Amino acid sequence: MILTRGRAVRALWNGTVIAESDVTVVVEGNHYFPAESVHWDELTPSDRRSSCPWKGEARYWSVADRNGQGADVAWSYPTPSPAAREVAGHVAFWPDSCHPLPSRVTAGG
Secondary structure, rough: OOEEEEEEEEEEEEOEEEEEEEEEEEEOEEEEEHHHOOOOOEEEEEEEEEEEEEEEEEEEEEEEEOOOOOOOOEEEEEOOOOOHHHOOOOOEHHHHHHEEEEOOOOOOO
């Protein structure tokens, strides 16, 4: 697991921002965003569940998409195993929907 800090990452679906944070946890190539950085109004709960041997049971969310292609684009582990405790309270999105934003330039820096 890798904790990223200081460089903002944005999750997009068809140009709509569905999450943005400058602190994410990267696991197996997926950015896990803090739950408070997710635009929940863009997501609806899915009935899908899956199980990971070392992270636990995942639940999913879908995004409304005019083409019907936004099923199960986000997931989390509400009660992750001790080995995956860093993803507790975080939501992941498919890697191709996550984009690092340009570094922010500050005055005097």
